[in-house]
Amino acid sequence: MHPVRKQRLIVVLCVVLFSSAAIGLMAYALRGNINLFFPPAEVAAGKAPVGQPIRVGGMVVDGSVQRSDNSLRVRFEVTDYQASVPIVYEGILPDLFDEGQGAVAAGVLDENGVLQATEVLAKHDENYMPPEVADALEKSRAQMGAGNADKAGKGQGE
Amino acid sequence: MIPEFGHFALIIALCLAVLLATVPLWGAWRRNTGAMALAPGLAMGLLVFTGIAFVCLTTAFLQDDFSVEVVANNSNSLLPPIYKFSAVWGNHEGSLLLWVLILAVWTAAVALFSRELPLLVLSRVLAVMGFVAVGFLSFSLLTSNPFARLIPGTPADGQDLNPLLQDPGLIIHPPLLYMGYVGFSVAFAFAIAALLGGRLDASWARWSRPWTNIAWAFLTLGIMLGSWWAYYELGWGGWWFWDPVENASFMPWLAGTALLHSLAVTEKRGLFKSWTVLLAIFAFSLSLLGTFLVRSGVLTSVHAFATDPARGLFILVFLAIVVGGSLTLYALRAPAVNSRVSFAWLSRETLLLVNNVVFLVATLTVLFGTLFPLLMDALGQGKYSVGPPYFNAVFVPLMALLVPFMGLGPVSRWKRDSAQRWKAELLLPTLAALACGLTLPLLHGEYNLWVALALVLAGWLLLGLLRDVWFRLRAAPTLARGLRRTPASYWGMVLAHLGFAACVVGVVATSQYSIERDLKMEVGQAETLAGYRFEFVELANFRGPNYLADEARFVVSRNGEEVARLAPQKRRYLASNQIMTEAAIDAGLFRDLYVAMGEPVGQGGAWAIRLHYKPMVRWMWLGAIFMAVGGFVTVMDKRYRRQRAARAAGAGEVAHGAQA
Numbered sequence: 001m002h003p004v005r006k007q008r009l010i011v012v013l014c015v016v017l018f019s020s021a022a023i024g025l026m027a028y029a030l031r032g033n034i035n036l037f038f039p040p041a042e043v044a045a046g047k048a049p050v051g052q053p054i055r056v057g058g059m060v061v062d063g064s065v066q067r068s069d070n071s072l073r074v075r076f077e078v079t080d081y082q083a084s085v086p087i088v089y090e091g092i093l094p095d096l097f098d099e100g101q102g103a104v105a106a107g108v109l110d111e112n113g114v115l116q117a118t119e120v121l122a123k124h125d126e127n128y129m130p131p132e133v134a135d136a137l138e139k140s141r142a143q144m145g146a147g148n149a150d151k152a153g154k155g156q157g158e
Numbered sequence: 159m160i161p162e163f164g165h166f167a168l169i170i171a172l173c174l175a176v177l178l179a180t181v182p183l184w185g186a187w188r189r190n191t192g193a194m195a196l197a198p199g200l201a202m203g204l205l206v207f208t209g210i211a212f213v214c215l216t217t218a219f220l221q222d223d224f225s226v227e228v229v230a231n232n233s234n235s236l237l238p239p240i241y242k243f244s245a246v247w248g249n250h251e252g253s254l255l256l257w258v259l260i261l262a263v264w265t266a267a268v269a270l271f272s273r274e275l276p277l278l279v280l281s282r283v284l285a286v287m288g289f290v291a292v293g294f295l296s297f298s299l300l301t302s303n304p305f306a307r308l309i310p311g312t313p314a315d316g317q318d319l320n321p322l323l324q325d326p327g328l329i330i331h332p333p334l335l336y337m338g339y340v341g342f343s344v345a346f347a348f349a350i351a352a353l354l355g356g357r358l359d360a361s362w363a364r365w366s367r368p369w370t371n372i373a374w375a376f377l378t379l380g381i382m383l384g385s386w387w388a389y390y391e392l393g394w395g396g397w398w399f400w401d402p403v404e405n406a407s408f409m410p411w412l413a414g415t416a417l418l419h420s421l422a423v424t425e426k427r428g429l430f431k432s433w434t435v436l437l438a439i440f441a442f443s444l445s446l447l448g449t450f451l452v453r454s455g456v457l458t459s460v461h462a463f464a465t466d467p468a469r470g471l472f473i474l475v476f477l478a479i480v481v482g483g484s485l486t487l488y489a490l491r492a493p494a495v496n497s498r499v500s501f502a503w504l505s506r507e508t509l510l511l512v513n514n515v516v517f518l519v520a521t522l523t524v525l526f527g528t529l530f531p532l533l534m535d536a537l538g539q540g541k542y543s544v545g546p547p548y549f550n551a552v553f554v555p556l557m558a559l560l561v562p563f564m565g566l567g568p569v570s571r572w573k574r575d576s577a578q579r580w581k582a583e584l585l586l587p588t589l590a591a592l593a594c595g596l597t598l599p600l601l602h603g604e605y606n607l608w609v610a611l612a613l614v615l616a617g618w619l620l621l622g623l624l625r626d627v628w629f630r631l632r633a634a635p636t637l638a639r640g641l642r643r644t645p646a647s648y649w650g651m652v653l654a655h656l657g658f659a660a661c662v663v664g665v666v667a668t669s670q671y672s673i674e675r676d677l678k679m680e681v682g683q684a685e686t687l688a689g690y691r692f693e694f695v696e697l698a699n700f701r702g703p704n705y706l707a708d709e710a711r712f713v714v715s716r717n718g719e720e721v722a723r724l725a726p727q728k729r730r731y732l733a734s735n736q737i738m739t740e741a742a743i744d745a746g747l748f749r750d751l752y753v754a755m756g757e758p759v760g761q762g763g764a765w766a767i768r769l770h771y772k773p774m775v776r777w778m779w780l781g782a783i784f785m786a787v788g789g790f791v792t793v794m795d796k797r798y799r800r801q802r803a804a805r806a807a808g809a810g811e812v813a814h815g816a817q818a
Contacts, residue, residue: 006500010508018515019519022556025552025555025556029549030548034544092754
């Protein structure tokens with residue numbers, strides 16, 4: 001074979017081989033490892049899949065945080081002011097997790113509609129709101145119309 | 159007065175950048191020596207005026223001038239002075255000013271150290287960098303002016319720097335990272351200059367190689383510091399999260415790694431020229447993309463300071479101009495710089511090609527994972543998140559695939575090599591690596607296949623390199639002669655590859671052997687983890703300069719002997735009322751012990767406590783330091799000095815010509 005043509009063949013084969021390996025890996029990895037965000041209203045409406053990894057976020061309901069006395073188990077609810085979803089988590093909560101603040105939990109929804117969380121994320125500083133939560137609240141406020149607007153507006157402002 | 163002075167200096171810097179981006183380019187086009195020779199002077203001027211602007215902002219921070227908006231939002235009179243200084247870049251506006259300053263430093267460095275370059279090339283390179291400076295200076299001035307005042311309405315005290323950023327690691331992490339990020343603009347500028355001139359030869363590669371290596375080394379250090387900071391500051395003992403912003407700095411690193419290997423082929427063999435140019439464009443575009451992702455607020459992250467759509471749009475447009483423009487230029491000019499040299503299947507060229515393809519594919523998979531949620535959101539398909547499992551599943555096999563080729567690379571020959579020679583060279587190291595790798599995990603008790611695999615791969619790299627070094631030195635008449643004869647670039651390569659091997663071992667051993675436990679603990683209680691007994695001896699209050707803290711004191715012992723005393727804290731910062739976890743770590747070469755406080759549990763004074771046992775986690779960062787040092791060492795190679803000496807001889811003429 002002509003050396004230049006052979007060289008091109010090497011290049012093309014390398015590229016094809018490795019990129020097909022990568023595409024295969026990506027397809028495999030994407031299957032189980034991405035998760036979709038659901039606002040509490042959609043979870044309550046039964047739109048969220050049971051037994052699959054999802055994320056749910058909203059404002060932590062005031063007075064809903066219950067800690068166990070002898071373990072690190074925590075139960076709390078998040079709301080978008082239309083519906084709320086109970087979340088159970090065992091472990092250390094982030095520093096900025098608090099009632100009345102935005103939080104996102106990742107985990108699996110069980111048959112009773114409780115999110116068994118494996119990870120809870122709060123914001124990074126006082127002025128920050130997780131964008132999904134901000135969006136969900138925005139949407140819920142729009143749906144509820146003028147009547148409850150100032151209540152949701154309060155949540156938004158925090 | 160001082161902030162206005164700084165603002166004014168920044169405007170002058172923009173004017174100089176506009177001149178730098180246009181006049182020398184016009185000079186290069188019309189072959190006007192006078193216009194071209196203005197470039198180095200303009201580059202220096204750019205540095206001086208951005209430097210003045212930066213000093214002005216720093217002064218405002220150090221003097222607690224809360225009439226300046228960024229100071230009021232990101233500093234506080236109680237903040238320790240060193241953090242007032244680092245607060246300069248702990249916010250969107252200031253970090254952008256640092257970006258511009260570092261770009262000016264690189265531009266001036268090119269002007270200063272490249273006197274041996276033909277004036278035509280130098281003026282084009284500097285003009286391209288000037289163009290980038292125009293983009294970022296106008297971004298800073300138009301959308302994120304660091305000198306904006308709060309008059310009237312000056313607050314009595316500032317809102318304080320985000321406590322997460324009040325940390326020694328964060329003082330140098332951004333500057334180092336930016337040195338790397340922005341440093342790729344030099345490689346980019348050389349590539350564009352070469353496309354403009356239509357001359358892509360070995361000397362072009364030789365010029366841009368040291369710059370690329372330095373930028374890459376800085377980026378390596380910057381990423382390493384970021385990872386180390388996350389490990390001890392975020393309080394959950396993780397060191398890499400595949401967070402979009404981490405990816406934003408990691409993608410240029412991956413592309414840069416491909417670039418510096420491809421530059422080696424271009425310099426030594428005159429091959430892969432168009433490919434190298436493309437990689438240079440790609441690496442810098444990824445730096446810009448990273449800046450866009452971080453600065454536009456499209457992402458959720460510690461790094462996302464701003465959420466102003468105008469800012470995002472500005473960078474997006476700039477990104478489009480740079481990427482679109484350079485790719486168009488590439489499409490028009492690249493065929494003209496094709497090469498006609500050949501190589502065989504078994505040769506160093508093929509191995510470096512494998513390196514390039516693997517790193518590029520890795521870059522693309524990370525890019526895909528990072529942009530996928532943004533893409534789906536933009537298409538209205540919902541808010542997805544792509545987590546670490548995706549990245550691990552894709553990235554780890556790719557790197558594992560790379561190592562066998564990486565071991566062969568340094569011992570192989572250019573142009574043509576043979577399987578017999580490889581076998582002769584590497585049979586012994588292979589067997590030794592297999593033996594060591596498969597038996598060493600036995601020492602840990604529980605046998606772990608992944609650790610064994612990592613050790614075999616790292617051993618294969620290490621032993622292959624050692625054998626190669628030994629053969630090189632043995633071939634010389636005396637050891638001293640052998641050492642002297644071996645070029646610095648070779649030692650740099652050896653260091654960097656050893657660093658990579660250390661990283662592989664560190665990453666795999668930490669991921670596989672780490673033990674993590676979240677517990678409820680009271681004073682007097684003890685818990686044993688991997689043979690270490692952690693005893694909670696005391697709970698105390700502590701007052702820092704700008705925070706109050708609860709401090710849990712632990713005594714760690716092993717077989718009855720005290721190993722360390724650890725005192726993690728839970729801090730409440732006074733100005734912002736923000737709560738922060740301060741982990742306590744006993745660091746060691748073979749293991750770290752890590753204690754962090756959660757929150758109080760129940761009424762009895764118990765706390766949620768997080769205990770970690772992390773074996774070999776330091777190897778990862780040590781490996782990264784080795785890689786960076788390797789990058790710096792390659793630049794000391796004689797052949798770049800020779801080039802400089804030759805240039806110094808010719809510099810008289812050029813300078814002469816410049817004045818004429």
